[in-house]
Amino acid sequence: MRPVDEIPVDPARARIYEHGWQSWSPTAWHPATGTSPRPVRPPTQVMSYRPGKPGPEVGFHGEGLLAVDPGDGGPVRVYSGGEDVPSIRAALVDGHVVVSADGPVTMTSNGSATVDPLAAWADDFARAAGMGPIRPAPTAWCSWYHYYTDVTEADILENLDAIHRAALPVDVIQIDDGWQSGIGDWLTLSGRFDSLTELTARIAGTGRRSGIWVAPFLVGARSELAAEHPDWLIGDAGHNWDQDLRGLDLTNPAVTDHLRAVFTGLHEAGFDYFKIDFLYAGALPGPRQSGQTPLEAYATGMRAIREAIGDSYLLGCGAPILPSVGLVDGMRVSADVDPAYAPHDGDLSQPSQAGAALSTVGRAFQHGRFWVNDPDCLIVRPAVERREEWAEVVAGYGGLRSCSDRIADLDAWGLETTRHLLATVPPPLPFA
Template sequence: MHHPFTPLASVPVDPAHARVHEEGWQSWSPSGAYAVDAAPYRPTNDNWATVCYRPGVTVPAGTFQGEGLLALDPGDGSPVRLWAAADPLRSVPSIRLQIRDGRAEVSADGPVTEHSHEGTGGIQAALAAWADGVVQALGLPAPRPAPTVWCSWYEYFTAVTEDDIHENLGAMDTLGLPVDVVQIDDGYQSALGDWLTLSGRFRSRAGLADTIRESGRRAGIWTAPFLVAPDSELAAEHPDWLVRAADGTTPLHAGRNWGHDLHVLDTTHPHAAGYLVDVFATLRAEGYDYFKVDFLYAGAMDGARHSGADALTAYREGIALIRQAIGPDAYLLGCGAPILPSIGLFDAMRVSPDTAPYRDPESGDFSQPGQEAAEFTGVGRQWQHGRFWVNDPDCLMARPAVETRERWAAHVEATGGLMASSDRLLSLDDWGLATTRRLLTAPTRLALEGASQ
């Protein structure tokens, strides 16, 4: 699958002022601008390399690498230079930059186009101009403004219960919070892949959607549509629905999370595709019309598929099946998704790793949950907002137990993107309540303020 790297350019740089932007593979992959003598963020173990970076791709030491997109500000007043995948929806080459003797040596392992950007705004302006060109070439409509959201994840995680949802639904009225969508996150389902089978903590998914809608709000729900747990009913009953490793026999390994290995649904198998459509059509018929689809990287992993389709074709066709099932009006938020191959498919996109109630990723890996990591990559991808989709900076957490909550709230507010609260609302103090109300009242700002870095 991997091709040799071909030289593209040799650019003189001012080492004291030059900056390089690396675009990571997917939502959680570190992305942003670095000084040329900085060490870019890299995976700290093999599992995160699969789950959060580009699977199967390693980067040599002393090398910058963007997946389908890399930009250079030479730092000497000359134009920003940018290299991008020639066909980002179907082929995403790796693009490398190494500094040697005061020059940036750029190479790639597939077809790229080169662009230069004069004027102010630096790398972000160059990236935005490239994105505008992609949007124009593809004829993409402007993204729809995002609804405001309450999400169960960052308070309850997988232990969420139906009663937790009811409590917060009541609190929205008591506290007068302008929440459009109440989104149930991970924990309602019995297993990854068995999306329509409830965990013991939920009584009725359709009944819960009815209650949410009777309150005047929209019902939202989380899935990881391409993931299958080894102990799920789906894996036991339909092993032929799983993407295979290159040997064609063992299931493809998509990393580990939730304490177990992850398999991948092969949506090119007609029966697996039918199942995927049925899951989303069922949820839509029950009244859910806001869908957060997560861990999407799995659908774009190289493997042996029923139809023989390549990974990116299979990925885009899989997302198209979901859109077909939920209809054009439902709101679709991607997460853990390969960035460039997702252009044109989503209303909103998570553009960073997860946030957390703490500042620093525990492992020091900037693909892992932590406010600092989420801010770094969220700022680095601000140019995507209002162009490819509405950026999702991840949820506001404003309860007293959250470290550096003021700084995190300021970041979420500054993005102008999707605004989602993820606290037990009755636990908010005066500051948390006022901040949550203010952020949920601000409409999505799709006009960009030309952020620079």
């Protein structure tokens, strides 16, 4: 790390803004006297933070973006990097915040009493990226937070009928993880689904659109793809679904041809809303077939997907945030929500309402500038802890509005809250 700046601060009032690497990486303002969240388990460094770049034992570690509010009335300084997304650190030392980085960064302080300096920085970033108007997001029902990987075709149809009978303002029925035969095997179905084409026709018959979840750059060790194409695989992508995970070499033409075939097939089956997840696997460090950098390879894979789905709505998740600007319509800006308020292991990158709320607020300035912010799904069935608080977060910061309860499990308050939040979607314009 090379020195970048040293700022005198009021230690009692100074704050540091740390921007995490990907959707699930904790992102927020912190007291300068503290230390930001760190992974609790080693695999989480790969899956929820930045692989190969752990934070310091004490202080702060932003990926491509970090800000310092000196707390003494002076201007907020915003530090950011270029295409390689340098890691930027800050530490409080003898009444000064010392900033360092592992690559070139620039400093701006163009906020004011009425303009958030992060919002001003994002305006400049969006202009440099050539961003045009942001597309509005449809509302959605998602299968994940009740059924998880056990979802069946019958579950989808049950909720489709319940949504239709209740006249809930849901535009898209999104089938989440569990429809496919394996992680990486997107061309074959699990035994719980018979026909995606027939299912999308049933959905269309109610006047709604069909959405689907895919983790396109991720491959499970048990998958047929891993067995048949070991030369397509790169890196350590962590461990989940009781198996080790690898990424795909997105510089291999056979891999991008495969991605186009997967997404063209799903599009032709009737899907025009795609939630693509675990996207960090496309930007893992390490050599590739071509000389592209990991982030260049990631963009190559994302463009292949967009070519296959045309103007379908594309929602990113688990994605490197700054490298994804201009590549998706909507972006998850937080960790997964969960029926439990706190993460089970204390790691705020892991599923919980606390972690989801932290980064949803911390990245609010990106909505309407980079994309539509997705704070994750509204879940308000009675079994959800502190459900009123989570509904308030979605109401205040949810650009993309989706719900994920089994409709039959909602009580009167839950049903009315779901109806209200789906009917009051904010425009794809900056919150501030």
